[in-house]
Amino acid sequence: MNMRQELTAALVTALARVGLATTDPSSVRLEYPESLDHGDYATNVALAYAKKKGVSPRALAEEIVAELEKADLEFVEQITIAGPGFVNFKIKDAVFAGKVVEIASGDGEYGWATDSKSKKVMVEYTDPNPFKVFHIGHLMSNAVGESISRLVQSSGAEVVRACYQGDVGLHVAKTIWAIQNKRQDLGFKIQESSTITEKVKWLGEMYVIGSNAFEDDAVAQKEIHAINKQIFEKSDPEINKMYEEGRKWSLEYFDTIYARLGTKFNNFFFESEVADAGVQIVKEFLGKVFIESEGATIFKGEDYGVHTRVFITSNGLPTYETKELGLNSKKFELYPDLDESVIITANEQSDYFKVLLKVFSLVNPKIGDKTKHMSHGMLRFASGKMSSRKGNIIAAESLIDDIKELVTEKISGREFGPEEAEKVSDEIAIGAIKYTILRQAVGSDVIFDSATSVSFEGDSGPYLQYAAVRAGAVLEKAKQIQDTGFKIQDMPSIQVSTLERLIVRFPDIIARARAEYAPQHVAGYLIQLAGAFNAFYATNVIVDEKEPLSAYRVAVTKAFLTVMRNGLWILGIKIPERM
RNA sequence: GCCCUUGUAGUUCAAUGGAUAGAACAGUUCCGUCCUAAGGAAUAGAUGCAGGUUCGAUUCCUGCCGAGGGCACCA
Numbered sequence: 001m002n003m004r005q006e007l008t009a010a011l012v013t014a015l016a017r018v019g020l021a022t023t024d025p026s027s028v029r030l031e032y033p034e035s036l037d038h039g040d041y042a043t044n045v046a047l048a049y050a051k052k053k054g055v056s057p058r059a060l061a062e063e064i065v066a067e068l069e070k071a072d073l074e075f076v077e078q079i080t081i082a083g084p085g086f087v088n089f090k091i092k093d094a095v096f097a098g099k100v101v102e103i104a105s106g107d108g109e110y111g112w113a114t115d116s117k118s119k120k121v122m123v124e125y126t127d128p129n130p131f132k133v134f135h136i137g138h139l140m141s142n143a144v145g146e147s148i149s150r151l152v153q154s155s156g157a158e159v160v161r162a163c164y165q166g167d168v169g170l171h172v173a174k175t176i177w178a179i180q181n182k183r184q185d186l187g188f189k190i191q192e193s194s195t196i197t198e199k200v201k202w203l204g205e206m207y208v209i210g211s212n213a214f215e216d217d218a219v220a221q222k223e224i225h226a227i228n229k230q231i232f233e234k235s236d237p238e239i240n241k242m243y244e245e246g247r248k249w250s251l252e253y254f255d256t257i258y259a260r261l262g263t264k265f266n267n268f269f270f271e272s273e274v275a276d277a278g279v280q281i282v283k284e285f286l287g288k289v290f291i292e293s294e295g296a297t298i299f300k301g302e303d304y305g306v307h308t309r310v311f312i313t314s315n316g317l318p319t320y321e322t323k324e325l326g327l328n329s330k331k332f333e334l335y336p337d338l339d340e341s342v343i344i345t346a347n348e349q350s351d352y353f354k355v356l357l358k359v360f361s362l363v364n365p366k367i368g369d370k371t372k373h374m375s376h377g378m379l380r381f382a383s384g385k386m387s388s389r390k391g392n393i394i395a396a397e398s399l400i401d402d403i404k405e406l407v408t409e410k411i412s413g414r415e416f417g418p419e420e421a422e423k424v425s426d427e428i429a430i431g432a433i434k435y436t437i438l439r440q441a442v443g444s445d446v447i448f449d450s451a452t453s454v455s456f457e458g459d460s461g462p463y464l465q466y467a468a469v470r471a472g473a474v475l476e477k478a479k480q481i482q483d484t485g486f487k488i489q490d491m492p493s494i495q496v497s498t499l500e501r502l503i504v505r506f507p508d509i510i511a512r513a514r515a516e517y518a519p520q521h522v523a524g525y526l527i528q529l530a531g532a533f534n535a536f537y538a539t540n541v542i543v544d545e546k547e548p549l550s551a552y553r554v555a556v557t558k559a560f561l562t563v564m565r566n567g568l569w570i571l572g573i574k575i576p577e578r579m
Numbered sequence: 580g581c582c583c584u585u586g587u588a589g590u591u592c593a594a595u596g597g598a599u600a601g602a603a604c605a606g607u608u609c610c611g612u613c614c615u616a617a618g619g620a621a622u623a624g625a626u627g628c629a630g631g632u633u634c635g636a637u638u639c640c641u642g643c644c645g646a647g648g649g650c651a652c653c654a
Binding site (some may be wrong): 050052056085268271296297312315320321340348354377378414447451452479531534535 | 634
């Protein structure tokens with residue numbers, strides 16, 4: 001039993017003794033006070049139960065404290081009553097010091113849980129479309145999805161990372177139309193020897209040209225529709241070849257980005273492979289869930305408080321909705337033991353997923369119950385050159401490379417070989433972007449300020465990386481002096497700072513982030529923790545042979561680095577070896 | 580018109596119905612023989628408006644105002 005559980009149990013007992021027996025231990029809430037001045041743990045039970053008992057909160061608090069004093073809580077230094085009736089617990093310093101030393105000498109797995117060991121969760125995210133740009137929206141989805149995946153993993157559950165890629169549809173036809181008709185218009189050409197990046201960029205430009213033609217030119221529009229049909233039927237060898245080649249390029253390129261971002265998918269689903277399954281389901285439930293209307297097959301969402309959507313068009317083609325239906329039943333066919341299936345998309349699709357979730361629950365309650373949709377906002381730009389780019393679609397790599405350039409400038413004064421400088425600036429740039437996305441609640445827009453990203457100070461990814469690198473350097477130096485070891489028994493009256501208190505909280509923080517699917521709790525905690533370490537670093541000389549406390553301080557540093565490494569892993573941020 | 584999301588310091592974000600609403604950047608002021616100053620310490624500054632529920636509301640409910648998104652054959 002940990003401290004939290006022991007305190008909770010003691011509180012439940014105390015409540016029962018004062019005539020407030022509760023059958024629900026979760027109603028007894030133990031919180032971290034906003035300020036450490038108020039203690040290490042606090043509870044508001046006296047405020048919550050005062051009315052029920054008909055006494056004032058403070059009077060009840062006094063009764064509860066009297067009972068708690070009788071319980072033998074040897075790790076508690078002091079119990080006090082404050083404010084309107086909060087009961088605050090101050091834990092003995094030596095308890096924190098002992099835990100920190102334990103963490104430092106542990107296997108580095110600190111913070112991981114095993115309570116979901118037998119669970120299996122699928123997370124679908126990133127979802128870029130072949131023939132189109134991998135843009136900053138995909139970057140958002142990837143950062144969020146990867147972090148959610150890692151949070152789930154940290155509970156001991158098995159995660160299946162899935163990526164759904166739209167390899168058929170009008171966007172492909174637009175691109176192929178442009179290749180057939182407008183490839184001469186484009187300033188740059190590609191050849192066999194072109195890099196994959198160049199090839200994909202060329203493809204993206206072709207899509208834009210085709211897309212514009214589709215809007216402005218009625219003849220082109222007709223031709224594109226015809227190509228779309230040909231792609232679907234695989235009836236034209238020339239088109240088939242262009243299709244296969246373009247698809248291959250895109251997928252090869254996506255693989256390089258996934259590797260750069262640190263994601264390894266277990267499953268790739270393709271629109272082309274799920275359409276049939278979706279159509280089957282729609283047919284099966286025609287008349288029960290879906291109805292015919294104006295020649296199309298629709299789901300009449302109004303009857304269920306959601307929007308009405310078309311599933312099969314009047315031309316007989318399945319829409320995206322139908323493909324989603326096929327996709328999600330396929331997920332459960334492949335993994336029948338899935339306990340949860342999370343889908344992460346941009347929030348413009350929120351209403352639309354409400355419809356889909358409703359449909360899922362009607363055609364297959366299992367899928368409906370286990371599927372959860374999460375949405376992220378847009379990545380937008382406050383100021384600077386990145387907002388003024390022509391067009392409003394920014395490629396993910398161009399953002400990363402812009403930031404990387406700034407980082408490279410910044411580290412140019414340091415002694416790095418060219419290869420190391422390249423690796424370090426890549427890790428810092430990606431860390432900076434991921435942190436910006438994950439520091440705030442998932443769902444709302446992220447304003448990326450290029451001016452702030454240049455400074456890398458304060459509330460930023462590089463700040464966290466820097467604190468970790470510093471700790472690593474200290475530990476490196478500590479190897480040079482003799483390790484005398486540190487035994488907490490030798491220092492029963494040790495004084496502990498904010499740093500140790502925060503380190504010990506890590507498992508609770510991560511548990512909450514996991515329960516809420518909210519990586520921002522981890523991000524906020526790590527900033528606080530890094531600040532505490534930097535203050536610790538500024539006021540103490542950690543490695544010092546003449547200092548009796550040196551061994552302890554080294555242990556604290558080690559524990560800090562363990563938490564930092566694990567926390568940053570949750571966010572998908574790498575720690576450079578040097579900065 | 581209807582539906583969803585959202586409104587917190589000058590700016591970008593926090594805050595499981597609780598205590599003095601936290602950070603960071605920008606501002607003002609300090610800290611350089613030291614394990615990387617991409618750092619530390621100090622200082623000033625905010626809950627859109629109006630009601631309601633509650634012992635207690637940034638948080639829940641209603642209305643208004645502002646912002647973003649979505650509303651049948653695109654994804």
